[in-house]
Amino acid sequence: MISNRAKLEKFEKDLVAKTKPNYRKNLAIVEALYKQYIRFHGKNVANPLEGIEVKIRLAKVVNSV
Numbered sequence: 001m002i003s004n005r006a007k008l009e010k011f012e013k014d015l016v017a018k019t020k021p022n023y024r025k026n027l028a029i030v031e032a033l034y035k036q037y038i039r040f041h042g043k044n045v046a047n048p049l050e051g052i053e054v055k056i057r058l059a060k061v062v063n064s065v
Helices: 005-018 021-042 052-063
Strands: none
Touching: none
C-alpha cells in the first residue's frame, strides 16, 4: 500500500529524468510484442476491426494506470 503518493510520484519523475532512453531495448520490446501479436492473431486476420471494442477498453485501462 502506498502511504505517501506525492513522494512516490516525485521518485518516479526523478527516475525518468535520470534514465536515458535505450533505443535497442525499446526496439526489442516492440519486436517481441509484434511477434506475440502475430502468434496469437495470425498474419492473415480476416477482419482487422474484429474485437476492436475489447481492444479499445483494454487500451483505456492500460493508459489510465
